[in-house]
Amino acid sequence: MRRQLTLRCLKICMFSMLSLWLFGCTSSPHIEENVTYYIFDANPLPQTTEHASNLTPVNIAAVKLPRYLSGDHLIMQSQDHSFVRANYHSWADNLDAAIKRAIISDVNQANSKFYAVNKCQTCTSITVHIEHFYPTDGGDILLSGYTEQNSGNSENKITRFYYKTALESAGYANAVKQMRKQVSLLTKDVLKSLDK
Amino acid sequence: MTEPQSSQNTTSNNGVPPQKREKTKISKIWLLPMIAVLIGIGMVYNDWQNRGILIQVMFETAEGLEAGKTVLKSRNVDIGMVKRVGFNEEKTHILVDIEVQKDMEAFIVEDSQFWVVRPRIGARGITGISTLLSGAYIELSPGKSFIEKYNFVGLENPPVTPSNADGLHLRLVSRGSETLNIGNPVLYQGFEVGAVESKSYDDLEEEAHYDIFINAPYHNLITANTAFWNVSGFRLSMTAEGVSFDVASLDALFNGGVEFGLPDGEVPGKGVPQNHLFTVYDSLESIEEEKDYAFIEYVILVEDSVSGLYKGAPVEYRGIRVGTVSEPYMQFLQIAEIAGYGNEERIPVVVRIEPERLLGNQLGSLADFKQVFDNWIKEGLTAFVESANLVTGSLKIALSPGDEPKTDVEYFGKFPIIPATIGGFESITQQLDSILATLNTLPLNDTVDKVNTLIDSADKTIQSAGSAINTAENTIKRADTTLLALENTLQELQTTLKGVQPNSDIYLSLQDAIVQLEATLNDVRPLVKEITNKPSSLIFGESAGPDREPKPKSMASQEGEK
Numbered sequence: 001m002r003r004q005l006t007l008r009c010l011k012i013c014m015f016s017m018l019s020l021w022l023f024g025c026t027s028s029p030h031i032e033e034n035v036t037y038y039i040f041d042a043n044p045l046p047q048t049t050e051h052a053s054n055l056t057p058v059n060i061a062a063v064k065l066p067r068y069l070s071g072d073h074l075i076m077q078s079q080d081h082s083f084v085r086a087n088y089h090s091w092a093d094n095l096d097a098a099i100k101r102a103i104i105s106d107v108n109q110a111n112s113k114f115y116a117v118n119k120c121q122t123c124t125s126i127t128v129h130i131e132h133f134y135p136t137d138g139g140d141i142l143l144s145g146y147t148e149q150n151s152g153n154s155e156n157k158i159t160r161f162y163y164k165t166a167l168e169s170a171g172y173a174n175a176v177k178q179m180r181k182q183v184s185l186l187t188k189d190v191l192k193s194l195d196k
Numbered sequence: 197m198t199e200p201q202s203s204q205n206t207t208s209n210n211g212v213p214p215q216k217r218e219k220t221k222i223s224k225i226w227l228l229p230m231i232a233v234l235i236g237i238g239m240v241y242n243d244w245q246n247r248g249i250l251i252q253v254m255f256e257t258a259e260g261l262e263a264g265k266t267v268l269k270s271r272n273v274d275i276g277m278v279k280r281v282g283f284n285e286e287k288t289h290i291l292v293d294i295e296v297q298k299d300m301e302a303f304i305v306e307d308s309q310f311w312v313v314r315p316r317i318g319a320r321g322i323t324g325i326s327t328l329l330s331g332a333y334i335e336l337s338p339g340k341s342f343i344e345k346y347n348f349v350g351l352e353n354p355p356v357t358p359s360n361a362d363g364l365h366l367r368l369v370s371r372g373s374e375t376l377n378i379g380n381p382v383l384y385q386g387f388e389v390g391a392v393e394s395k396s397y398d399d400l401e402e403e404a405h406y407d408i409f410i411n412a413p414y415h416n417l418i419t420a421n422t423a424f425w426n427v428s429g430f431r432l433s434m435t436a437e438g439v440s441f442d443v444a445s446l447d448a449l450f451n452g453g454v455e456f457g458l459p460d461g462e463v464p465g466k467g468v469p470q471n472h473l474f475t476v477y478d479s480l481e482s483i484e485e486e487k488d489y490a491f492i493e494y495v496i497l498v499e500d501s502v503s504g505l506y507k508g509a510p511v512e513y514r515g516i517r518v519g520t521v522s523e524p525y526m527q528f529l530q531i532a533e534i535a536g537y538g539n540e541e542r543i544p545v546v547v548r549i550e551p552e553r554l555l556g557n558q559l560g561s562l563a564d565f566k567q568v569f570d571n572w573i574k575e576g577l578t579a580f581v582e583s584a585n586l587v588t589g590s591l592k593i594a595l596s597p598g599d600e601p602k603t604d605v606e607y608f609g610k611f612p613i614i615p616a617t618i619g620g621f622e623s624i625t626q627q628l629d630s631i632l633a634t635l636n637t638l639p640l641n642d643t644v645d646k647v648n649t650l651i652d653s654a655d656k657t658i659q660s661a662g663s664a665i666n667t668a669e670n671t672i673k674r675a676d677t678t679l680l681a682l683e684n685t686l687q688e689l690q691t692t693l694k695g696v697q698p699n700s701d702i703y704l705s706l707q708d709a710i711v712q713l714e715a716t717l718n719d720v721r722p723l724v725k726e727i728t729n730k731p732s733s734l735i736f737g738e739s740a741g742p743d744r745e746p747k748p749k750s751m752a753s754q755e756g757e758k
Contacts, residue, residue: 037387044416047463076746086743093385104463118460139749170747 040098059120077136089172106187135175143182248295255350258290260332270336275300307339311351357409364415368406372478374426383455389414420465425477428452491548495611505591513595519549534609
């Protein structure tokens with residue numbers, strides 16, 4: 001009688017463990033998260049191909065990025081020397097090409113003596129070398145690097161830039177907006193240096 | 197009341213005749229059927245009040261449709277029921293009567309769309325699997341119109357985009373060999389922003405026509421300067437510019453697709469209206485090649501072989517593309533018509549000079565440019581056939597300034613003539629032939645014999661010795677000329693070999709392709725690492741969890757304090 005009771009208890013225990021194990025498999029937590037794509041130069045303004053004869057063309061030759069910024073995923077500086085790569089926030093376009101388009105658009109929209117072209121053999125050429133461009137865990141947006149100006153007949157002129165602004169709202173979407181604003185600041189400083 | 201009754205009874209009892217009470221004509225029993233009739237009328241009214249709207253939809257086939265069972269749904273909500281399935285008068289189509297719920301009246305408007313949802317296999321994969329068990333149903337996509345309609349023509353396939361979707365409808369025309377299918381994606385920088393809705397082929401114009409839809413807000417990317425190109429499968433091309441390897445998205449790799457963007461050097465133009473027409477090019481690289489340029493036709497009378505010269509081959513001026521070969525060889529009858537039978541042994545190659553390739557939008561008029569080009573011919577411009585690709589053996593036409601000015605431009609029929617010279621490989625071949633011929637014809641044995649004879653007879657006649665010396669001098673001069681030709685040939689061979697050195701286009705293109713491959717592998721590496729560390733994640737699909745996102749300083753400091 002006692003033996004039958006023990007066997008029954010064992011059967012109940014085994015059945016319960018098997019049920020728990022099966023329920024554990026089927027009810028594993030699953031977080032639904034969609035990938036968000038960002039276009040750096042969103043909301044473009046119309047540009048014209050005809051420019052006044054008193055304006056000077058300037059060639060935005062290239063925007064060069066370090067290897068860690070060349071990927072599709074957005075990144076954030078988490079500590080002094082470490083970065084976090086986002087899994088669900090991604091660039092819709094190559095970042096270097098998008099920054100170049102943004103600079104060309106900013107130059108053409110700015111009320112200055114210059115207009116931007118993609119290719120030009122004789123005019124002043126600007127190459128932008130970006131070294132740091134990301135939001136930080138501390139609530140800042142950082143953009144730094146240098147521009148290389150080549151006027152054809154003289155030595156290349158190197159100008160360093162450094163912009164650090166406080167992040168206004170949380171999230172990558174707001175960070176991308178402020179990163180775009182920093183590129184506009186950079187374009188203004190490039191135009192100032194061309195004026196000199 | 198009781199008192200009069202008692203007095204009446206009293207009166208009656210007292211011999212007063214009883215008053216006559218009139219009996220009601222209708223029996224109370226009739227109340228029952230009247231109540232039943234009223235209830236029946238109420239039921240009929242209630243049924244009439246709740247009856248839905250009857251509409252009729254025409255389909256090609258009634259596969260999966262059953263009266264009283266098949267339901268009408270919109271976004272998976274039942275809004276009606278099939279009441280009858282029958283034929284039209286011509287017996288060519290199926291007419292389906294559907295009763296739509298009365299409160300769904302707003303869905304029945306003239307631009308609403310109907311189609312049968314059943315299991316299908318198409319460009320978008322397998323759809324309608326759920327109907328294997330539940331049975332087919334009719335889906336309704338409500339339109340935007342306010343005009344009611346009760347007879348519709350159903351779609352045989354589900355629409356690629358809903359009728360009320362926001363975005364831009366465009367029309368594409370393709371003259372290339374690559375084809376698109378309904379449902380193929382429309383990509384922007386590899387990101388899917390729309391789809392191909394319909395396709396047709398114009399057999400008169402020999403063009404394929406496609407209707408595509410760009411979803412909002414990406415329709416803002418379409419401007420008048422936008423170009424569309426095909427991205428079906430992968431493309432490995434070896435051209436005169438080098439090797440290129442292009443791969444589109446995984447979906448487009450297997451199913452095909454079309455991508456759009458701005459060609460190099462273009463800026464966004466003005467916006468385009470609905471159903472604007474664009475051309476689809478075979479590839480991004482072929483946009484410049486296939487674009488319709490304004491042109492002037494010239495003819496080159498080639499003495500060499502034109503094997504390897506094809507229609508569409510480039511015409512270059514010292515390496516700069518200025519035109520296209522229109523006819524690699526003129527038809528025999530056309531030559532005979534112009535020059536007479538057997539009077540012209542050279543091969544007339546018709547070329548198109550396309551000034552826009554040089555001047556872009558700055559081109560004034562074709563007549564002005566023709567005058568300039570004719571002046572170049574008068575100053576000595578010449579053309580020759582040259583190798584375009586060493587691997588495929590294709591040829592191109594090269595133009596170069598010459599040193600033989602002409603008084604006027606000659607004509608072959610209606611075509612002005614660009615004078616032809618021998619150049620490139622043909623010149624190397626000819627030079628090698630001439631070297632070999634010269635070496636063969638060198639009278640070395642005769643010369644030695646003559647020298648021996650002269651030495652023998654030197655003592656005999658001084659005059660004959662003098663002539664022998666002259667003969668020897670001539671031979672040395674010819675040997676000098678031969679060596680000079682050999683030296684030139686070697687120099688040209690050296691120039692040819694430079695094309696495959698580390699700085700060459702082929703080498704740089706291969707390097708670019710390797711860098712792109714490396715970037716793709718970097719993106720795949722985390723996935724491989726995840727599967728290596730936790731193979732079960734491949735089956736159970738465990739998510740990486742939400743991303744940490746940047747926060748402003750105030751929020752970051754609060755979290756730090758916590």
